[in-house]
Amino acid sequence: MFKNKKTLFSQIGLFLAILGPGIITGSVDNDAGGITTYSVAAAVYGYNLIWTLIPSFIVLVVIQEMNARMGIVTGKGLADLIRENAGVKITFFIFIGLLIADVGNTTTEFAGVAGSMEVFGVSKYISVPIVGFLIWFLVVKGTYKIAERIFLLFSVSLLMYVVSALMGKPHWGEIGHAIIHPQLEINTHSISMIIGIIGTTIAPWMQFYMQSSVIEKGLKMKQYKYTLIDIVVGCVATVVVAFFIMVACASTLHENGIQINEAKDAALALKPLAGEFASQLFAFGLFIASVFSATILPLATAFYVCEAFGFEAGIDKKWDEAKEFYILYTGILVVGAAIILIPNAPLIAISLWTQVINGMLLPVVLVCMILLVNNKKIMGEYVNKPVNNIIGWSAVTVLVVLSLILLLLPIFTNGN
Amino acid sequence: MNSVTTFYLSRVIGQKVFDTHNQSIGVVKDLLVDPESSTHSSGHPVVNGIKIKRSGKITFYSFQNFHIEKINGNTKVICDQLIELSTDQINSNLYLAEAVLDNQIVDINGRKLVRVNDVRLVTIVNDTFAVAVDIGMEGLLRRIGIAKPMKFAFSLFHASIPAKFILWEDVETIDSSSLNIKLSKSYKKLQTLHPSDLADIIEDLGRKASAQVFSALDDERAADVMEELETETQIHILESLSIEKGADVLDKMPADEVADILDALEDERAEQLLNEMEKDTSQEVRELLVYPDHTVGSIMSSEVLSFNQNMTIEEVLIELRAQKPEMETLYNLFVIDENEILLATFSIRDVVISPPDVKINQIMKPSPVHLRDYQKINEVAEIVSKYNLLAIPVVDKKNVLKGMVVIDDVIEDLIRKRRTNK
Numbered sequence: 001m002f003k004n005k006k007t008l009f010s011q012i013g014l015f016l017a018i019l020g021p022g023i024i025t026g027s028v029d030n031d032a033g034g035i036t037t038y039s040v041a042a043a044v045y046g047y048n049l050i051w052t053l054i055p056s057f058i059v060l061v062v063i064q065e066m067n068a069r070m071g072i073v074t075g076k077g078l079a080d081l082i083r084e085n086a087g088v089k090i091t092f093f094i095f096i097g098l099l100i101a102d103v104g105n106t107t108t109e110f111a112g113v114a115g116s117m118e119v120f121g122v123s124k125y126i127s128v129p130i131v132g133f134l135i136w137f138l139v140v141k142g143t144y145k146i147a148e149r150i151f152l153l154f155s156v157s158l159l160m161y162v163v164s165a166l167m168g169k170p171h172w173g174e175i176g177h178a179i180i181h182p183q184l185e186i187n188t189h190s191i192s193m194i195i196g197i198i199g200t201t202i203a204p205w206m207q208f209y210m211q212s213s214v215i216e217k218g219l220k221m222k223q224y225k226y227t228l229i230d231i232v233v234g235c236v237a238t239v240v241v242a243f244f245i246m247v248a249c250a251s252t253l254h255e256n257g258i259q260i261n262e263a264k265d266a267a268l269a270l271k272p273l274a275g276e277f278a279s280q281l282f283a284f285g286l287f288i289a290s291v292f293s294a295t296i297l298p299l300a301t302a303f304y305v306c307e308a309f310g311f312e313a314g315i316d317k318k319w320d321e322a323k324e325f326y327i328l329y330t331g332i333l334v335v336g337a338a339i340i341l342i343p344n345a346p347l348i349a350i351s352l353w354t355q356v357i358n359g360m361l362l363p364v365v366l367v368c369m370i371l372l373v374n375n376k377k378i379m380g381e382y383v384n385k386p387v388n389n390i391i392g393w394s395a396v397t398v399l400v401v402l403s404l405i406l407l408l409l410p411i412f413t414n415g416n
Numbered sequence: 417m418n419s420v421t422t423f424y425l426s427r428v429i430g431q432k433v434f435d436t437h438n439q440s441i442g443v444v445k446d447l448l449v450d451p452e453s454s455t456h457s458s459g460h461p462v463v464n465g466i467k468i469k470r471s472g473k474i475t476f477y478s479f480q481n482f483h484i485e486k487i488n489g490n491t492k493v494i495c496d497q498l499i500e501l502s503t504d505q506i507n508s509n510l511y512l513a514e515a516v517l518d519n520q521i522v523d524i525n526g527r528k529l530v531r532v533n534d535v536r537l538v539t540i541v542n543d544t545f546a547v548a549v550d551i552g553m554e555g556l557l558r559r560i561g562i563a564k565p566m567k568f569a570f571s572l573f574h575a576s577i578p579a580k581f582i583l584w585e586d587v588e589t590i591d592s593s594s595l596n597i598k599l600s601k602s603y604k605k606l607q608t609l610h611p612s613d614l615a616d617i618i619e620d621l622g623r624k625a626s627a628q629v630f631s632a633l634d635d636e637r638a639a640d641v642m643e644e645l646e647t648e649t650q651i652h653i654l655e656s657l658s659i660e661k662g663a664d665v666l667d668k669m670p671a672d673e674v675a676d677i678l679d680a681l682e683d684e685r686a687e688q689l690l691n692e693m694e695k696d697t698s699q700e701v702r703e704l705l706v707y708p709d710h711t712v713g714s715i716m717s718s719e720v721l722s723f724n725q726n727m728t729i730e731e732v733l734i735e736l737r738a739q740k741p742e743m744e745t746l747y748n749l750f751v752i753d754e755n756e757i758l759l760a761t762f763s764i765r766d767v768v769i770s771p772p773d774v775k776i777n778q779i780m781k782p783s784p785v786h787l788r789d790y791q792k793i794n795e796v797a798e799i800v801s802k803y804n805l806l807a808i809p810v811v812d813k814k815n816v817l818k819g820m821v822v823i824d825d826v827i828e829d830l831i832r833k834r835r836t837n838k
Contacts, residue, residue, distance in 0.1 A: 075623035075652075083531070084518050088559035218648030220655075222682075309556060310520075310531025 021213035022064060022227070025206055026234030030158055030241050031293035032112025032263060033105060033351065034200045035286055038242050039266035041193045042249035043259060047178035050246050052194050054179075056201040057239045059395040062388065063202065063366065064210050064231045066373045071214030072221055073382045078211040079308040081378065082368050090368070095305050097361040099332075102205055102301040104354025106336030109297060111347055112290030114340050115264030119283035124340060132337035135295050136330065139315060158241045158289060160281040164270065165244040167278040170251035195402045196355060201238065202399075204361040205297070207369065208304045221382070248274075248282065261348065298336065302329035363400045370396065423484050424550070425535035426559050427491040429513050433468060433482070434494050442470035444493055447479070447537075448501075448509035449546050451589065459585045460545035463537065464509055465501050476501040484539055512546065515591040520621070521549065522588040524605050527613040529620050533559060536581060549587055552580030590625050603632045611637070615644035618653075627656035635661075639668035642677075650677050655685065663692035670742070671697065672717045672825065675704035679714075704819075712796060713789035715829060716810045716819035722750040723776055725759060730772035744822050747807035751780050758809055758817040760784060786811050789818050794833075796826050 041049045067078065074081065083091045113131050114124035184190055219227055249266050252258075252273040260266050263286050271279040299315070302325050306313035311324040319326050339345050370392045374384050384392065425447065432440040448465035463479045481497040510516070512535055520529045533555030536548040550558075554577045557563040563577070570577055588605040606614060606629065614633075618626045618641065630653050633641060642650060642665055654662050654677065666674045666689060678686040678701065690698045700718045707713030721741060723732060732749075749767070751760040760780035770779055786809045787796060799808060800823055807820045 073623065075621075075626070080520075080622075087518060088533070088556065089561075092560050218652070220652070310533065310551060312528075 020230065021068070021210060021217060021219075022231035022234030023237060024213060024234070025064065025210045026236075026238040027158065027289075028209070028293050028296050029201065029203070029206060029238045030245075030289055031105070031109055031297075032115075032286060032290040033108040033354070034242065035112070035245055035266075035289060036108070036263040036351070037193075037196045037200045038245040039249045039253075039263050040260055041197055042246040043253040043266065043269075045184065045190065045193065046250040046254035047175050047247070048182040048184050049190075049193060049197060050175065050243060050250075051179045051182050052197045053201075053239045053242055053246075055398075056198050057235055058391070059198075059399075060202055060235045060238065061232060062391045062395065063207060063369070064235065065228065066369055066384070066388065066392065067207050067210040068214045068219070068227050068231060069224075069382055070369070070373055070379070071211040072219050072224070072227070073379050075215055077215065077304070077307050078208045078365075078369070079304040081372050083308045085372060085375070085378070086368055090364075091308050094361065094364060094368070095308050097357055097364075098205055098208075099301060099305060099328075101354055101357040101361060102297055103332055103335050104350055104357065105203070105205070106294060106297050106332055107339045107347075108351050108354065109290045109294035110337050110340040111351075112263060112286050113294065115262055116267065116283040116287035116290065118264060119267045119279065128337050128340050131291060131294070132333060135291070136333055139295065139299055139329070140326070158237075158285055160285045161241055161244040161248055164274065164278045164282045164285075165248035165251070167274040168248050168251040168270070170247045175247060191405055195359065195405065197242075198399070198402065199355050199359050199362070201242070202362065203358055204365045205300060205304070207365055209296070209300050212300075212303070248278075294333075294336070298329050298332035301332055302326075359399075359402070363396055366392070366396045366399065419539075421484055421486060421539040422547075423486065423491050423537055423539075424555075424558065425512055425517060425537060425546075426555075428484065428493060428537075429517075431491065431493050433466075434492065436494070436496055441495065441498075442468040442475075445469050445474065446511050446513040448476070448506065449512055450508065451510040460547050461510070461584065463544040463546065465506060467511070476506050478505075479544060480542070484537075484544070510589060510591060516549070516589055519590070521590060522606060522609075522617055523551075523582055524586045524588060524608065525582075527609060527617070529617055530582070530587075546584055548581040548583050550579070550581055553577050554579040590621065590629060603629055607633070607637065611640035612644045615641050615649075619646060619649050623652065623656075627653055631657055631661065635664045635668055638665045642666075643669060643673050647677070647680050651680055654681060654689070659688050659692050663689050666701075667694050667697050670717055670719060670744075671700040671704055672715060672819075674701045675714070679705060679709075707789060710793050711789065712787045712791045712793060712810055712821060713818070715793060715825045716787075716789070716821045717744065717825070718819040719745050720748075720750055720809070720817065720820050721745055722752045722756075722817055725751045725753075725775070725777040725780060727776050728772065729767055729770045729774050729776070729779075732767055732776065733772070736767075744807070744824070747822060748805070748809065748820060750809055750817055750820075751776055752817050756817055757815045758784070758786060758811050761809060784809060787821060788813065793829055796821055797830055800826050 070076075070078065070081065076084075079091075079095075082094065110128050110132065114128050117127035118124060214227070248270070249260075253260060253266065253269050256273060258269050260269060264283070267279050267283040267286065270282055303313050305311075305328060306322070306325045312322040313325040314322060317325065339350065340347075370384070370389065372378055374389065376383055428444050428447065431444050433442050433444060435441050444466060446467035447463050448467065449461040450464050451461055465476050466479050466482055467474060467476055477495075478499040478501055481499060482493060482495050485492045485494055516532050516535060518532060520531055522528075523530045530549075530551045532549045532551060534550035535546055536550060538545055538547050554563060554567075557566050557577060567577060588603055590603075606617075609617070618629055621629065626649065630638060630641065642653070645653070657665070666677070674697070678689065681689075690701060693701070704713065704716070704718060719742070721736070721739070723735070727735075736746075746764045749762050749764065750758060751762065753759055760777075760782040761784040762776060762780045766779045785799065785803050785805065787799070789810050789812050796808070799805070800821075805823070807822045809817060810819045810821060812818055
């Protein structure tokens with residue numbers, strides 16, 4: 001991906017060729033920010049927030065299906081379509097937001113790298129610069145494709161959370177009960193937790209990523225059925241991993257009343273409760289997820305910004321040909337890594353503000369998407385069916401309401 | 417108005433239109449230019465019409481009675497008289513705001529797609545022309561509405577915002593909405609590009625636009641471009657074209673390339689195309705389609721020149737002149753017996769330096785290096801490099817000459833392998 005020359009996937013065999021965009025997007029979804037949110041939510045509320053994964057799953061499937069359909073029909077990226085149909089000003093707003101949010105997201109990924117390596121006794125002043133440089137080198141030297149495959153393989157390691165969870169000996173009856181009848185006090189903190197979970201599961205930049213992957217694979221409407229399977233598999237994988245992270249943390253940390261702030265704390269806290277092995281598995285999973293997302297995020301962001309504003313982009317271009325692209329890419333990576341290295345950096349504030357921007361951006365991007373996907377000029381006969389629109393618009397409404405709450409929350413909580 | 421006024425499209429769109437009594441009569445929505453207008457030596461398209469929203473209704477007027485004035489740096493649109501355009505007049509025009517602004521166009525000199533941030537227009541005497549497209553940072557800032565303050569800020573540091581224009585004669589617009597322009601846009605300027613460059617551009621276009629641009633090419637050129645496209649774009653294009661046009665293009669391509677494409681295409685479509693193609697071409701392709709992937713047969717070219725060993729050089733030359741083979745076919749010439757069994761090879765160099773009455777068997781090189789049709793491809797590169805060959809003959813197990821593998825195909829296969837290994 002991110003090459004303008006499309007690669008030849010058709011050789012690998014039909015199913016494997018089609019399988020991918022949804023699954024990769026799903027794996028990137030469970031990044032350091034996601035793992036942190038799930039762990040913290042479960043540590044505080046036990047099994048009582050697991051139900052949020054169900055509506056998240058539905059919305060995730062609906063949105064990604066729209067992206068895939070748009071990519072297949074138009075062969076154009078979401079950034080292209082928004083620029084061509086919504087004009088410069090809206091595009092500018094979206095991409096400035098996306099840029100700032102993704103610098104924040106990248107920072108969170110490096111926090112994940114730092115935290116997970118500290119579990120293994122490696123200082124962040126060693127791990128972050130090394131990982132940052134390796135990522136930069138990997139991408140600029142054009143071996144990105146290899147990297148993506150290695151990561152895809154490693155993303156299987158996210159299933160380690162299943163092992164971690166089982167070692168914590170969860171109470172399955174209680175989990176089932178909590179999903180159907182969650183014991184939840186409605187207050188600002190619990191609502192912000194819910195928003196956090198949904199926000200981290202459906203991040204705005206992923207819509208751009210999904211659509212580009214579909215185009216890069218050169219999928220066709222005839223293969224729509226397989227694409228849908230791919231999307232559902234990817235979303236199921238995302239939600240299943242999230243589920244087990246929450247179970248792992250709920251059955252150990254919550255039951256012992258341990259509160260945490262970071263995913264790293266979860267890994268450390270698992271040690272006495274579920275054993276050293278479970279703790280290291282958790283940390284290793286966090287490390288892989290962080291590096292995977294830290295590779296893709298800055299690259300994807302630089303690519304979409306350039307796509308929207310008409311700068312040359314792509315890792316197959318030389319530095320002179322695509323200056324803006326490389327400067328952006330390097331900049332996002334360097335800033336993200338540098339913030340982690342500042343002693344006493346306000347990481348919690350950064351991750352909060354990143355979520356706020358994500359939350360504001362998501363409805364805007366979704367409204368653009370729904371308008372585009374209903375535009376006959378663009379989509380022809382493949383415009384949204386009423387069912388898609390009902391789910392789509394209700395998702396937008398819920399997200400707008402949630403985002404508003406998220407925006408207003410700090411005002412109320414500060415007033416207290 | 418006997419003056420020269422330059423202005424930007426973005427400064428006009430959304431502006432109020434005033435009549436001679438300074439009364440507002442509507443808002444500018446779009447400008448229409450005649451894309452094919454060559455009345456002017458400059459080749460700049462004339463602005464013919466203007467799309468105006470008047471009390472909630474969209475109407476098209478002739479631009480003849482409109483003019484643009486700049487007052488204190490602000491652009492003002494003034495209209496003397498409203499003359500409505502007929503549907504025919506509207507439909508032959510290109511919409512600047514809808515089809516050009518924010519869209520991708522082809523930069524002919526840069527041989528790539530660029531995104532249009534703004535369009536620069538000029539009024540000379542009574543005519544207004546689109547002269548250049550703005551693809552630079554300045555245009556972007558102007559559109560966002562912060563160009564002037566940014567310019568001021570930059571000027572404090574004695575710097576300027578990078579501006580980048582391309583003259584209209586050096587761009588080709590691509591209208592993928594295909595709602596308002598005649599379908600038979602000629603894309604004349606694209607015809608000057610090298611097929612490889614054109615293929616790269618077509619790959620980067622959206623679905624609709626790529627098929628549209630491709631179908632505007634003549635068969636010969638379309639075939640050259642088709643050869644250079646990536647497999648998935650080839651498939652997409654062939655599925656968008658009519659069977660007849662598709663078959664015409666494939667007829668002009670080497671059989672081995674056609675076989676590769678049809679192999680990737682759906683069986684039903686491939687069969688339809690084969691039936692529509694010329695008999696002898698499709699026969700060659702069918703023979704090649706039998707070979708499985710990764711065998712020499714699947715990449716070999718079946719266009720080979722073979723001769724009887726008793727022929728003279730003179731006769732060979734006459735034969736070559738009659739057949740007018742492609743360059744590639746001349747990489748290696750073959751000698752076969754009456755059962756088509758490969759006996760020897762000779763090169764075009766041997767032909768050129770020999771006297772006309774010399775017989776082939778005096779210059780030919782017997783027992784040549786050769787490949788088997790079911791041999792694995794990955795062994796070929798080594799042989800090519802070891803013997804410094806441009807083309808190697810391919811025979812079946814009875815030593816009957818089936819075709820030859822050309823160095824280009826070997827390189828292509830190597831590149832593809834490296835790319836998929838990544």
